[in-house]
Amino acid sequence: MTVPETFFSVSEELWLFGLSCAAGVFVGAAYDVLRVLRMLLPHNSLLTAAEDIGFLAAYAVLLTAFSNAAARGEMRLYFVIGSAIGFTLYFFTLGRVVTAVLRKLLAGLGAALKVIFSPLKTVFALPCKKAMVKFVGNLQIIVKPLKKIKIVLLNRRVLLYNKMANKKRKNVKSVAEKNETRKTEEKRSVQPRTR
Template sequence: MILSLHAQAQLFLLTVLLGGGMGLFYDGLRVFRHALRHNAFWVQAEDGLFWLLAVFLVFCVMLHANAGEIRFFTILGLFGGMGLYFLTLSRMVLAVSDKIISAVKYMLGLFGRIVTMPFRLLWLVFRRPARKIGGFCEKQRKKLLQSVKLCVKIIIHRLHINRRMLRKK
């Protein structure tokens, strides 16, 4: 299919925008990884899904706008758009998102401290009595455990005696 120069320029601009959009999406993925740390397996799985999505989008654009023909300037536009995005806007996007993530984490921590404040105050009031009660319960548990051990020894001794008597009979 023969494209006019105007159509080729539009296709090139579309692929540059698609490349920039792919770069922005990948930065979103990087922000997600920064906000929620996870292991190498999930990073690789996310990268694989990103590239599958990217290939699908490029295929759809090439199929729709270019009748499925792959031209050098479209590939150049895709990588050029990604490169242009990563050289210009990526640092700013990551810096702003880092500040937003820090602010959200701070707000969530503040909210958590506000919500748990009554419980922490109650703990300050009841900590000493709770520890004394805990110590008392621990002593009682040990005494009970010793009593149970003694009872088990007595029962086992009686069973041995009964078994000896049964053998004699």
């Protein structure tokens, strides 16, 4: 009866650690693809977060596949540590060089496209200007009735109680003033008249 191996030798563990470092370099290269995509197309924070979550999910799948293919399906903590070391080394060494080169290439490509399409800009300037005037005119036709429909009290700047001139009511006495005049009248009526 043959018993399957249940442990790795030291040389096997070192080999697996080296492979996990190489897998981390591969993960770093995949992250560079995301960095290039973010350079090409500006992203908002929601899309960036979704991309990062997808990237971490792909990393988890890669780690699981790595443990299944190289380590008989056994997950070890040093796989994660090795891939993190490989990713960090790639990110701060070769990744910086790749990113700098790609930035320069994309900037040059953008400048070349700007030069190529600059004659088209002058050709389309007049029609765009006329179209903008037409669209602004149509927008004014749509917006004017909507402004008239607005209820005055919903517009907070026009509310009557927000104006300082209307804070004090002109024809109505305050409750405190009414009470004081009533008290003074009662005192006068209670006091005996002396001659």
